[in-house]
Amino acid sequence: xxxxxxxxxxxxxxxxxxxxxxxxxAKVLNFxxxxxxxxxxxxxVMGGAVVVTFIGYRFVLKRPAxxxxxxxxxxxxxxxxxxxxGGSAVFGIGWGIAGFCPGGALPALGTGKSExxxxxxxxxxxxxxxxxxxxxxxxRSATA
Amino acid sequence: xxxxxxxxQSLGGGALIGVASVLLMASLGxxxxxxxxxxxxxxxxNWSDWxxxxxxxxxxxxxxxxxxxxxxxxxxxxxxVSTPMLVIGGFIVGLGVTYGSGCTSGHGVCGMAxxxxxxxxxxxTFMITTGLTVYVxxxxxxx
Numbered sequence: 001x002x003x004x005x006x007x008x009x010x011x012x013x014x015x016x017x018x019x020x021x022x023x024x025x026a027k028v029l030n031f032x033x034x035x036x037x038x039x040x041x042x043x044x045v046m047g048g049a050v051v052v053t054f055i056g057y058r059f060v061l062k063r064p065a066x067x068x069x070x071x072x073x074x075x076x077x078x079x080x081x082x083x084x085x086g087g088s089a090v091f092g093i094g095w096g097i098a099g100f101c102p103g104g105a106l107p108a109l110g111t112g113k114s115e116x117x118x119x120x121x122x123x124x125x126x127x128x129x130x131x132x133x134x135x136x137x138x139x140r141s142a143t144a
Numbered sequence: 145x146x147x148x149x150x151x152x153q154s155l156g157g158g159a160l161i162g163v164a165s166v167l168l169m170a171s172l173g174x175x176x177x178x179x180x181x182x183x184x185x186x187x188x189x190n191w192s193d194w195x196x197x198x199x200x201x202x203x204x205x206x207x208x209x210x211x212x213x214x215x216x217x218x219x220x221x222x223x224x225v226s227t228p229m230l231v232i233g234g235f236i237v238g239l240g241v242t243y244g245s246g247c248t249s250g251h252g253v254c255g256m257a258x259x260x261x262x263x264x265x266x267x268x269t270f271m272i273t274t275g276l277t278v279y280v281x282x283x284x285x286x287x
Binding site: 007008009012013015017023025026032035041044046047052054060065066068069073074089093097098099103108110115118120125127129 | 153168229
């Protein structure tokens, strides 16, 4: 049941991403290119998604627990720190260079286009790199 | 490369992204974030933690096929970016979302909808750096 629900949710997300234009780097980059071939479509994606989620969460989070799990797993931190801001700034640079974000690229894998696979491979390499660096730092602090 | 302004299609797609986010919270009590799904697949805590993410990913990846079966054509994926820039950009995105613990879906949709101060700060930050990067790539270096 959990897996069927998860699959359908992933499918709805992927269909939304695909028809919205978020999976299309040409459209994403034009959204940010206010000084050039500006295409404001993506503000409608963000608007539609945030409004629906905002309203839906009001109802869902009033319940004592989710339907298929014991409890809601929500991030609790509210402080702003350097990894959050620095990481987000770095993410934006990469997004501006490639035109793909993770949420756009994962459904786009299904089109079979080689560019998407190249991007996702590099994305995974970046995620691995941070985890390897973190692990090395932990080992160094453990031995020191 | 010019693209066509598609307000209704984008609004509808955005609403579906919202529906998926609400359904994931309602069923599994989780934030719908592509970064979180990927990270949890690479570094799973246990089987049940891994399996739902794998199912979400499978759903995401099958979306273009479902669309092409319904409409007769694949969703447009136009990449006006060279392969080296895709590799560099992808690697940088991987670094950024891991340190920043989220991207456009986790922070941009779910976090914003929860009015999380961390997510709002993250979104403002990456919208600015993305815009600046596109400007520099297209009009300073490329211009």
